[in-house]
Amino acid sequence: MDLENKIATRESYGRALEKLGEKNENIVVLDADLSSATKTEYFAKKFPDRFIEVGIAEQNMMGMAAGLSTFGRIPYASTFAMFAAGRAYEQIRNSIAYPKLNVKICATHAGITVGEDGATHQMLEDLSLMRGLPNMTVMCTSDDTQTKWAVEEISKINGPVYLRLCRLKTPVIYDEKEIEKFKIGKGIQIGKGQDASIIATGVTVSEALKAKEILKEHGINVRVIDIHTIKPIDKELIIKCAKETKRIITVEDHSIIGGLGTAVSEILSEEYPVKVEKMGLPDVFGRSGKAEDLMKYFKIDSVAIVNKFM
Secondary structure, eight states, X not given: OEEEEEEEHHXXXXXXXXXXXXXXXXXXXXXXXXXXXXXXXXXXXXXXXXXXXXXXXXXXXXXXXXXXXTTTOEEEEEEEHXXXXXXXXXHIIIIIITTTOOOEXXXXXXXXXXXXXXXXXXXXXHHHHHHTSTTOEEEEOXXXXXXXXXXXXXXXXXXXXXXXXXXXEEEEOSOGGGGGGOBTTBOEEEOOOSSEEEEEXXXXXXXXXXXXXXXXXXXXXXXXXXXXXXXXXXXXXXXXXXXXXXXXXXXXXXXSSSSHHHHHHHHHHHHSOOOEEEEEEOSSOOXXXXXXXXXXXXXXXXXXXXXXXX
């Protein structure tokens, strides 16, 4: 992991989308007046004839994306997670997921790491909403390399996808040569420690890796599991970790209700019952502050993970 090289996954999304547009002429991109923030502006500048600026009309954007998909296009509908999963939930449910249309919903600025925008813009329940929808593939990538892979890979899936992206710049975890490790529906195990499995997604993967190195200095050996696909989730890997390690801890920039921790708990309660310790936001809204300070406040950073063992 390169702690010095930090890139926000929304930036990775924009660059990958631009390259994907060169490879596939069926790619079209829609945005709701946030292209400079979601980074779809890169695609818009290069392919203006395949970019649609919908304006502040997210519900309409989802309907337009649904319609475009029926004509063989592959629409990437982009806005903040709060406006995608929140404001346009009904349109995603009835116009995209129900008919299983080939629409890619790419939601940036998710979680408390939106920071100073505050509770109204900190979407903490989107994974819960999206994983509850039949036909929906749900992803949350952890770094620049993985995000660029995911943006292209989801274009190969014939069906709806929700891709969760972040505003905060995070360390680059993977080298480009490691792309072969990535497969939709399969997690990535980092390390072979048997004292605990720290199962993380998105921005918390790098925090888990930092914690892993600190714990090693104290003689505590853990493994980190990067779950970039929330649905379908890697049941086999999760059960394997429960059998091989003493503790299961989940970490996410999301509510502990309905997200990664819940998904892991659902699997283990049925397949291999063990205690699952969930780290995430409790039953509360977020608050305004710097992203790093909020991660510390809500105890989802590397320090909080280390403290679980001390």
